[in-house]
Amino acid sequence: STTLRLTFKTMTQKFSNILKALLLTVLFTALTVSCKDDNPTPVGNGSQSGFTVIIPENIDLISGGTITISQEGGSITTSEKIYLETNGKFTPCNITDASDEHFTFAVPNNIESGTYTLHVTKNGKRTLLGQIKITIVAHQIPIPEGATVYGIIETEDGEPVANVVVSDGENCTVTNSDGIYGIASEKNQGYVFLSVPSGYEPLTEGVFPKMYQKTVLSKGIPENISFKLKKTVGQDNFKILYMGDKHLANRSQDILQYKKFLADVTAYKGNHSSEKIYAITLGDLTWDQYWKNGYELPNYVKTINENLKDMIVYNVIGNHDHDPKSIGSNKSATNPMLTHVAPAWYSFNIGKAHFVVIDNIDCIAYDGVQDRPYTQNVYEPQIEWLKKDLSYIDKSTPVYVMTHGSLFSYNTSNPKAYNLRADTGSDKLIEACTGYEVHFVNGHLHQQHTMLPTDSPANGYSHPVYEHNIPAVCADWWYSGYYTPGCHITTDGVPAGYAIFEFSGKNMKWGYKGTGMDEKVQFRAYDLNNVDFSNVTWKNLKDSKVIAEFNKRYVTPYADGKRKNQVLINVWNWNNDCTIEVKTVNGETLAAKQVREYDPLSIAALSVPYWDRDALTSIPGTGTTLRYHFFQVQCNDADTDLEITVTDKFGNTYKEKMERPRPFSTEEYMIK
Incomplete structure (x- = not known):
C-alpha cells in the first residue's frame, strides 16, 4: 500500500x-x-x-x-x-x-x-x-475574553440558564444572564462539566447524564463546550437510590444476578411512580483484573442501559475502575472512566441538596502491571477545587460527598466510635466542608455502618458530619448468590441491595432495601439452638490448617452449649439512634445486648461453599466477618415465641413475630 x-x-x-x-x-x-x-x-x-x-x-x-x-x-x-x-x-x-x-x-x-x-x-x-x-x-455566541473553553447553557427550548456553575475540574465560574460562560482553562483534567442546578435535569444517554464533555483541543485553542438542560418541577421531594460496589466481570453469573438487581430497582421505581427517583453508584462498577477477559466499562454502560430505563444515574469511580496499566499518573488511571462513564470528580444539585463526587483512590504509584498499588487518598487538585465549588453553595444547604473509600473505619472495640483514616486526605476533605451539614456516602467495604454526628470522633467537629457506608450490590463479589441462590448476602449478613435516601426540602431520612425483599424487612433473627457448623462435610477442602481456622471462627462459638436458648438478631441498617425491643408473647421484656458477631446465614451461604470451592491450602480472603449491628437475647427456654420491634432514627418501626424453635438452614431464609 x-x-x-x-x-x-x-x-x-x-x-x-x-x-x-x-x-x-x-x-x-x-x-x-x-x-x-x-x-x-x-x-x-x-x-x-x-x-x-x-x-x-x-x-x-x-x-x-x-x-x-x-x-x-x-x-x-x-x-x-x-x-x-x-x-x-x-x-x-x-x-x-x-x-x-x-x-x-x-x-x-x-x-x-x-x-x-x-x-x-x-x-x-x-x-x-x-x-x-x-x-x-443554535446561534453564534461571543467568546469571553481570555477563555479557552466557553459555551452556553440553555434549555431544550433555547432559553438561556443563568448562574449555572461550570468547571474544568480546577476552576469554577457561572453563566451570565445570557447563559454564557468562559474559563481560562489549562485543560489539565481533560473535561468540563456543569453542576446541574436545582430545578433542572440534564439530558441523558440512556441513564447517564450528559453533564460533562471531554476537551479535545490543545490548551491555547478556544473550544465550545455547551450543554442543554430540561426544566423539572416538584424536585424538593425526591429519592436517591445509593448503589454500592458491583464488580461486574462476567464471572460467577454476576451479569445475570445484576440484571435481577436492576429488575428489582425497576419494580421499586414502578411502585413509586409518582415520586422523583435518581440513583448514584459508589464505585467498582467493573473489576479491572477482568477487563482482559472482555468485560470493561463500556460493557457496564451497555448492561445498565439495556436493563434500566427512565432514571438518571450518577457514577463514582472505584479502585477497580482505574486503569491498571497506567503508569505514575492519576489522570491516565481515570481516563477509561472519563471516556465511558463520568469524570473522577464533579458536582450537581437536586432540590435543596448539593452533591459532590470525589475520587479518593490514588494511583500515582501504578507501574503498568496488574498489582495496582493504589492508596486511599484525596489527591490534588480536588480539595482546592471543592473549596471553589462550595463557594457557590449557601451554608444552609446540606452537602453529600460521595467517595468510593470510606473516611472512617469501624471501631472493633466500641460500637459508638469510629476511626478516622489518618493518611487518606480525609481530614482535609472534612475541613473543606466546614460550615455545612455534610454526609459522606461511600462503599468499598461491602458492609454497612452509619456514623452520626453524636458518635466519636464526629462529635468533635464544629459542623454536623455523617458517614453512610453502603453495602455492595454484589454483596460478597456475587459469590453467595452464585453458590447459594436466594441467599445473596454480604460478609456481615446484610442482604445485597441499595440504600434509599428520601429528601424533603433540606431534611433527609434513610433506609435500606434488600434485593428481592420488601423494604419493610430490616433484620433477621436466628434461633441459635439450631445453629451448628460442626457437621460440615468438606468435598474439596482437605488442608488441616484451613479447616482449623474455619472451626475457630465459625464452629467453636456455637459448641458446648455456649449459645443455649439464645436468639441473635442482625439489624442491617443499624445506627446509634435506633432502638430494639424484644418481648415474649406473654409480654415479658428480654434484654437485647449489642454484640460483635458473625452472621450465621453468611457462614452457611457464603463461607462454607466458598472455602470448599477447591483444594485450598491457605486461609481465603473472603469470609464472614465480625460486626456490631447484632443483638443477643437470652431466652428462658427453647420454645417461647418472641415479638421483635426495631425502631429507626426516624420513628419507623419494623416488627417480626418469631416462632420458636426456629430451624436454621439456607432454605429457611432464602428469598424466593
Whole structure:
C-alpha cells in the first residue's frame, strides 16, 4: 500500500478573528482505507501536486451552514468534494465556492457536534487534509475574553440558564444572564462539566447524564463546550437510590444476578411512580483484573442501559475502575472512566441538596502491571477545587460527598466510635466542608455502618458530619448468590441491595432495601439452638490448617452449649439512634445486648461453599466477618415465641413475630 506523506508548517493567526489555526502543507497521494460504495475509491500511486490549506481546530456552526477553509494557490476547486469522517463513516460535502485564497463547503443538516477528519477528492483520489472540531450551535455566541473553553447553557427550548456553575475540574465560574460562560482553562483534567442546578435535569444517554464533555483541543485553542438542560418541577421531594460496589466481570453469573438487581430497582421505581427517583453508584462498577477477559466499562454502560430505563444515574469511580496499566499518573488511571462513564470528580444539585463526587483512590504509584498499588487518598487538585465549588453553595444547604473509600473505619472495640483514616486526605476533605451539614456516602467495604454526628470522633467537629457506608450490590463479589441462590448476602449478613435516601426540602431520612425483599424487612433473627457448623462435610477442602481456622471462627462459638436458648438478631441498617425491643408473647421484656458477631446465614451461604470451592491450602480472603449491628437475647427456654420491634432514627418501626424453635438452614431464609 502507499503511504500518506504530510509536510507540516505552523503558523498562528486568528481564524474569523477568534480562532487559532494550524497550517498544513499536504502532498497528494492515495489513502489505503476502506470506504462505502458512495464514496470515492482510493487508487494507487499517481502524480503528486502540492497545495497549502489552513484548517481551523474548532468552529461553531449553525446546522446546515457552511465552512470556509483558507488555501494558497487555489488547488481545491468546486469540482472536488470534501468528506467529513468519524468512526469510519464518511459524509460527503459539496464545495460551493472556491478561489485562490479559500474554498467553502456545505455541511449537511445531519452532522452532529464532534471531531471530524477532513478529506478531499482530487483526480479520483481521497486525501487527508486534517482534523476539525465542529460544534453545532443554535446561534453564534461571543467568546469571553481570555477563555479557552466557553459555551452556553440553555434549555431544550433555547432559553438561556443563568448562574449555572461550570468547571474544568480546577476552576469554577457561572453563566451570565445570557447563559454564557468562559474559563481560562489549562485543560489539565481533560473535561468540563456543569453542576446541574436545582430545578433542572440534564439530558441523558440512556441513564447517564450528559453533564460533562471531554476537551479535545490543545490548551491555547478556544473550544465550545455547551450543554442543554430540561426544566423539572416538584424536585424538593425526591429519592436517591445509593448503589454500592458491583464488580461486574462476567464471572460467577454476576451479569445475570445484576440484571435481577436492576429488575428489582425497576419494580421499586414502578411502585413509586409518582415520586422523583435518581440513583448514584459508589464505585467498582467493573473489576479491572477482568477487563482482559472482555468485560470493561463500556460493557457496564451497555448492561445498565439495556436493563434500566427512565432514571438518571450518577457514577463514582472505584479502585477497580482505574486503569491498571497506567503508569505514575492519576489522570491516565481515570481516563477509561472519563471516556465511558463520568469524570473522577464533579458536582450537581437536586432540590435543596448539593452533591459532590470525589475520587479518593490514588494511583500515582501504578507501574503498568496488574498489582495496582493504589492508596486511599484525596489527591490534588480536588480539595482546592471543592473549596471553589462550595463557594457557590449557601451554608444552609446540606452537602453529600460521595467517595468510593470510606473516611472512617469501624471501631472493633466500641460500637459508638469510629476511626478516622489518618493518611487518606480525609481530614482535609472534612475541613473543606466546614460550615455545612455534610454526609459522606461511600462503599468499598461491602458492609454497612452509619456514623452520626453524636458518635466519636464526629462529635468533635464544629459542623454536623455523617458517614453512610453502603453495602455492595454484589454483596460478597456475587459469590453467595452464585453458590447459594436466594441467599445473596454480604460478609456481615446484610442482604445485597441499595440504600434509599428520601429528601424533603433540606431534611433527609434513610433506609435500606434488600434485593428481592420488601423494604419493610430490616433484620433477621436466628434461633441459635439450631445453629451448628460442626457437621460440615468438606468435598474439596482437605488442608488441616484451613479447616482449623474455619472451626475457630465459625464452629467453636456455637459448641458446648455456649449459645443455649439464645436468639441473635442482625439489624442491617443499624445506627446509634435506633432502638430494639424484644418481648415474649406473654409480654415479658428480654434484654437485647449489642454484640460483635458473625452472621450465621453468611457462614452457611457464603463461607462454607466458598472455602470448599477447591483444594485450598491457605486461609481465603473472603469470609464472614465480625460486626456490631447484632443483638443477643437470652431466652428462658427453647420454645417461647418472641415479638421483635426495631425502631429507626426516624420513628419507623419494623416488627417480626418469631416462632420458636426456629430451624436454621439456607432454605429457611432464602428469598424466593
